[in-house]
Amino acid sequence: MMARDRYLAFANSPFGKKLTGAIGLPQPTPLERFAPGRPDLLGPVIVGAAQGGRLAAPLAELLAAAPVATLFHGEYAGWTDIAAQHRLMTGRFDAKSSGTVGSAVFDATGIADPDDLAAIYRFFHDTIRSIARNGRILVLGTPPEDAPNLAGRIAQRALEGIVRSLGKEAQHNIAAQLLYVAPGAEGAANSSLRFFLSPRSAYVSGQVVRIGKPVAQDTDGYDSHAPHAGRTVLVTGAARGIGAAIAEVFARDGAKVICLDVPQSTADLLALAQRIGGERLTLDITAPEAPKTIVEDAMARGGYDVVVHNAGITRDKTIANMTPDAWNIVMNVNLVSALRITEALLDADALKPNGRVVCVSSIAGNAGNLGQTNYAASKAGVIGMVQGFAPVLAARGATINAVAPGFIETQMTNAIPLTIREAGRRMNAMAQGGQPVDVAETISWFADPASVGLNGNVVRVCGQSLIGA
Amino acid sequence: MLTANSLRRVAIIGGCRIPFARANTAYAEASNQDMLTAALQGLVDRHKLHGERLGEVVAGAVLKHSRDFNLTRESVLSTTLDHATPAYDVQQACGTGLEAALLVANKIALGQIEVGIAGGVDTTSDAPIAINERLRKVLMKANRGKTTGQKLAALAAIRPRMLMKPELPRNSEPRTKLSMGEHCELMAKRWNIARAAQDELACASHRNLAATYARGFFTDLMVPFRGLTRDNNLRPDLSMEKLAALKPAFDKHGGTLTAGNSTPLTDGAAVVLLATEDWARAHNLPILAYLRAGETAAVDFVNGDEGLLMAPAYAVPRLLEKLGIMLQDFDFYEIHEAFAAQVLCTLAAWEDAGYARDRLKLDTPPGPIDRTKLNVAGSSLGTGHPFAATGGRILATLAKLLAEKGKGRGLISICAAGGQGVVAVVER
Numbered sequence: 001m002m003a004r005d006r007y008l009a010f011a012n013s014p015f016g017k018k019l020t021g022a023i024g025l026p027q028p029t030p031l032e033r034f035a036p037g038r039p040d041l042l043g044p045v046i047v048g049a050a051q052g053g054r055l056a057a058p059l060a061e062l063l064a065a066a067p068v069a070t071l072f073h074g075e076y077a078g079w080t081d082i083a084a085q086h087r088l089m090t091g092r093f094d095a096k097s098s099g100t101v102g103s104a105v106f107d108a109t110g111i112a113d114p115d116d117l118a119a120i121y122r123f124f125h126d127t128i129r130s131i132a133r134n135g136r137i138l139v140l141g142t143p144p145e146d147a148p149n150l151a152g153r154i155a156q157r158a159l160e161g162i163v164r165s166l167g168k169e170a171q172h173n174i175a176a177q178l179l180y181v182a183p184g185a186e187g188a189a190n191s192s193l194r195f196f197l198s199p200r201s202a203y204v205s206g207q208v209v210r211i212g213k214p215v216a217q218d219t220d221g222y223d224s225h226a227p228h229a230g231r232t233v234l235v236t237g238a239a240r241g242i243g244a245a246i247a248e249v250f251a252r253d254g255a256k257v258i259c260l261d262v263p264q265s266t267a268d269l270l271a272l273a274q275r276i277g278g279e280r281l282t283l284d285i286t287a288p289e290a291p292k293t294i295v296e297d298a299m300a301r302g303g304y305d306v307v308v309h310n311a312g313i314t315r316d317k318t319i320a321n322m323t324p325d326a327w328n329i330v331m332n333v334n335l336v337s338a339l340r341i342t343e344a345l346l347d348a349d350a351l352k353p354n355g356r357v358v359c360v361s362s363i364a365g366n367a368g369n370l371g372q373t374n375y376a377a378s379k380a381g382v383i384g385m386v387q388g389f390a391p392v393l394a395a396r397g398a399t400i401n402a403v404a405p406g407f408i409e410t411q412m413t414n415a416i417p418l419t420i421r422e423a424g425r426r427m428n429a430m431a432q433g434g435q436p437v438d439v440a441e442t443i444s445w446f447a448d449p450a451s452v453g454l455n456g457n458v459v460r461v462c463g464q465s466l467i468g469a
Numbered sequence: 470m471l472t473a474n475s476l477r478r479v480a481i482i483g484g485c486r487i488p489f490a491r492a493n494t495a496y497a498e499a500s501n502q503d504m505l506t507a508a509l510q511g512l513v514d515r516h517k518l519h520g521e522r523l524g525e526v527v528a529g530a531v532l533k534h535s536r537d538f539n540l541t542r543e544s545v546l547s548t549t550l551d552h553a554t555p556a557y558d559v560q561q562a563c564g565t566g567l568e569a570a571l572l573v574a575n576k577i578a579l580g581q582i583e584v585g586i587a588g589g590v591d592t593t594s595d596a597p598i599a600i601n602e603r604l605r606k607v608l609m610k611a612n613r614g615k616t617t618g619q620k621l622a623a624l625a626a627i628r629p630r631m632l633m634k635p636e637l638p639r640n641s642e643p644r645t646k647l648s649m650g651e652h653c654e655l656m657a658k659r660w661n662i663a664r665a666a667q668d669e670l671a672c673a674s675h676r677n678l679a680a681t682y683a684r685g686f687f688t689d690l691m692v693p694f695r696g697l698t699r700d701n702n703l704r705p706d707l708s709m710e711k712l713a714a715l716k717p718a719f720d721k722h723g724g725t726l727t728a729g730n731s732t733p734l735t736d737g738a739a740v741v742l743l744a745t746e747d748w749a750r751a752h753n754l755p756i757l758a759y760l761r762a763g764e765t766a767a768v769d770f771v772n773g774d775e776g777l778l779m780a781p782a783y784a785v786p787r788l789l790e791k792l793g794i795m796l797q798d799f800d801f802y803e804i805h806e807a808f809a810a811q812v813l814c815t816l817a818a819w820e821d822a823g824y825a826r827d828r829l830k831l832d833t834p835p836g837p838i839d840r841t842k843l844n845v846a847g848s849s850l851g852t853g854h855p856f857a858a859t860g861g862r863i864l865a866t867l868a869k870l871l872a873e874k875g876k877g878r879g880l881i882s883i884c885a886a887g888g889q890g891v892v893a894v895v896e897r
Contacts, residue, residue: 043698044693044696044698064685067685067688069693069698070693071693072514077514077517077519080514080515080517083688084515084689087685087688087689088688089687089688089689089691089692089693089698090692090693091507091510091511091514091691091692091693091694092510092511092514092692094507096503097499097503097506097507097694097695098693098694098695098696099495099693099694099695099696099697100696101696
């Protein structure tokens with residue numbers, strides 16, 4: 001059972017709403033999450049663009065497939081032609097008559113000079129109040145390092161500041177992201193545009209994602225409603241919490257999931273595997289023979305399509321009080337085993353073409369945390385692992401990325417003392433903790449067969465936490 | 470009046486409407502001008518008419534506030550059209566939109582203008598509620614008073630009940646005091662239209678409309694408005710069982726018209742762009758179809774023993790005779806579904822030899838139509854019916870249906886209050 005946020009429930013009761021409003025306490029509202037049968041994309045979508053934008057066509061393609069209606073900002077009259085080409089409904093945005101919208105997307109890839117940034121100011125100045133609760137803000141940019149000149153590089157880097165501030169300003173569970181799409185990678189943006197305009201990305205905000213040169217061709221017969229159909233996915237630490245949610249999301253989206261956990265959790269693991277029609281792999285990933293056993297399992301199944309290194313533990317103590325065991329076990333479970341398993345799978349060629357490795361880091365890996373030198377070291381190490389492996393995997397037509405959860409409602413966070421727990425929960429743009437499914441959806445997006453341009457990214461699932469930003 | 474050397478063909482270039490909304494829902498706070506402006510701007514955006522001076526814009530509304538005296542012109546001034554584009558309002562009840570199109574088309578055909586927009590808008594949510602008639606008379610008398618004493622003396626006649634009973638616009642015929650539904654109920658009885666047949670037509674309207682939305686047909690004929698992207702009256706899952714469960718709406722005892730097989734009060738706006746072929750070519754805009762001909766008829770429903778909504782039954786044969794074509798020579802029939810019974814009465818009348826002889830003065834009745842060609846993209850029972858906006862909706866839908874088919878002919882029939890009917894033929 002998920003840990004419960006009693007304050008969230010209270011603040012949304014009739015009396016709680018009045019009281020928290022009157023004395024100025026945070027007033028979080030429950031995040032709207034994806035559920036099968038509910039709309040995939042949050043529409044209608046207001047679109048805007050600076051001259052020379054490169055992402056109109058991929059965006060229109062995605063929205064037309066949904067389908068979601070669009071509204072164009074007055075400065076983007078060119079959108080009518082693009083919409084017509086894609087048989088996409090559109091009309092001029094008008095703050096008075098357009099009503100509320102699900103998302104606002106600005107294509108800033110064409111911005112070549114700091115002076116041009118005023119276009120993005122005007123777009124959000126006009127539209128931000130029209131974005132509905134749980135809506136989305138998405139800014140599309142060119143990676144600063146790919147800008148043709150200094151002015152372009154500066155302007156593109158400035159987008160980060162705009163987006164992170166929008167995420168903090170928008171409130172009402174509205175999430176804001178910046179997607180840097182490299183020139184030539186436009187065709188690889190689809191799965192990311194879809195994820196960030198969908199309720200799947202509920203607890204992801206203030207993130208900067210880079211989409212680069214595709215590592216593989218898009219697979220044939222791909223269905224965005226069941227992206228993992230026919231794929232085999234290994235999830236470590238699957239018995240409970242975030243791991244169980246990951247297994248469930250992959251199974252929901254069509255995958256055969258191999259649920260791995262330690263022998264002590266056999267009962268939970270069995271129940272999970274039965275519930276999702278998956279398989280069980282009971283072993284201790286820190287054992288010396290673990291990589292070999294996993295490789296054998298993979299080979300017996302014709303290889304894994306996706307490997308999710310989720311297993312993680314904490315043994316918190318300030319460094320002066322920490323025992324060597326506490327240091328070692330955290331490093332072994334959280335980092336070293338993931339490294340050894342990945343190496344073994346690659347050596348054995350047990351990761352299938354267009355394969356995915358997704359690691360679980362933590363905002364403690366960015367920010368550090370009192371009493372967590374071991375944990376933060378392991379989670380920062382995961383970031384290093386993702387960055388280091390990225391070119392290796394790209395050469396094999398595969399990718400590696402990491403999620404970095406913030407405060408997620410699990411048994412692990414439920415064990416934190418109340419006052420610290422409350423601070424962790426509220427100190428983010430959503431004023432609440434995330435759910436394991438929020439992390440799982442983000443991992444599923446990284447693992448999506450269409451996410452061929454995502455490699456070496458670390459995306460936080462933290463509701464734009466103030467910590468470690 | 471012929472300004473050109475010869476008559477010109479009238480091209481339908483495109484249409485634009487906002488999704489229709491059941492009264493007092495999504496557009497409860499929107500005015501006629503807001504809605505008409507949104508539809509016009511959508512048409513202008515799609516066809517890049519920014520700064521363009523058009524021959525004229527003609528539209529109207531059945532229910533208008535006194536401030537809306539120049540509704541269409543005021544709406545034009547809120548768009549990016551050249552503000553030197555003239556505009557005027559027309560009103561012919563539910564025939565307003567199509568009649569406006571005929572007016573613009575006639576001027577184009579005659580060479581008076583090259584291009585124009587026709588349409589209509591209506592809201593029953595933002596209706597013009599007038600003050601009580603007796604109160605109004607008192608206020609007018611006070612206004613006429615020359616001295617303060619005279620004014621005060623007149624105002625002394627105000628009674629509290631005058632304030633409590635405003636004058637509401639009514640959906641009823643001034644001469645018969647019957648509502649339109651009550652009139653149509655009489656027609657259904659006259660023509661023995663079964664409840665099940667009406668419900669089937671309603672079901673088909675919703676089903677066809679849902680399927681037409683699903684294939685993206687309307688994407689370039691509509692603009693989102695106030696959070697709606699499709700008509701909120703549409704019930705894709707409507708079933709005969711659900712319809713059968715509804716009670717009669719106008720005649721509690723033995724009536725067959727229900728809320729399900731009658732159109733609800735609706736808010737919305739629709740406009741259509743008409744032009745000469747040369748203008749279309751010069752602006753690089755493809756032509757969907759041509760507005761070939763129109764006809765308007767009226768019947769005496771007060772003393773003449775004719776149904777209120779039967780005028781199209783007269784208008785269509787008259788027009789067919791002028792064009793030398795048969796009722797069966799059409800690929801699409803767009804018969805506005807004010808009530809399912811209205812459509813079915815009209816079809817029954819066309820098949821009735823006695824009616825043809827006695828009323829239509831025809832030797833042979835116009836005959837049956839191929840029902841699979843009727844309202845194939847859904848009609849008013851599905852979309853709802855903002856009175857003056859319906860003509861524009863149907864004209865644009867039919868023009869696009871013909872454009873999709875490549876070649877063909879379509880008939881539009883719209884009944885209107887006051888025993889009137891406006892019909893038209895569209896070709897490609």
